[in-house]
Amino acid sequence: MTEFETPAAAPTTEAAPTGPRTFTWGVGRRKSSVARVRITPGTGKISINDRDYNDYLTNERDRKAIFGPLDVTNIAGKIDIFPAARVAASPARPAPSSLVSPAPC
Numbered sequence: 562m563t564e565f566e567t568p569a570a571a572p573t574t575e576a577a578p579t580g581p582r583t584f585t586w587g588v589g590r591r592k593s594s595v596a597r598v599r600i601t602p603g604t605g606k607i608s609i610n611d612r613d614y615n616d617y618l619t620n621e622r623d624r625k626a627i628f629g630p631l632d633v634t635n636i637a638g639k640i641d642i643f644p645a646a647r648v649a650a651s652p653a654r655p656a657p658s659s660l661v662s663p664a665p666c
Contacts, residue, residue, distance in 0.1 A: 593649035603641030610645050 584601040607614040607627065618624045631637035 594647065596644065596646045598642060598644040601641045602639065605638035606641040608643050
C-alpha cells in the first residue's frame with residue numbers, strides 16, 4: 562500500500578432493534594379523515610398535532626374527558642400521548658386552512 566491508498570472499509574450494517582417496542586400506535590378512520598395516536602412511557606406530556614393540548618382543549622370539560630380515564634387507571638403522569646389528526650378535503654368541503662382565511666374587505 563502506498564501513502565495515497567486508504568484501506569478498504571468494511572461494509573457496515575445496522576442491526577435491527579432486538580428489544581421490546583416502547584410505544585403503541587392507534588389509528589381511527591372515518592370517511593376521508595384519519596386520526597393516529599402514539600402512546601409511550603413517559604412523564605405525562607400530551608401534544609396534539611405537535612402543539613400543547615391547552616391550545617386545543619380550552620374547556621375544563623374537554624380536559625377532564627382526557628385525564629379522567631388516565632386518573633381512574635392510575636397511569637396519569639406515566640405515559641406520553643401524541644395524537645395527530647388529518648382531514649382530507651373533498652370538492653363539497655374545502656380544506657380546513659381555507660376556512661380560517663380572512664374575509665376580503
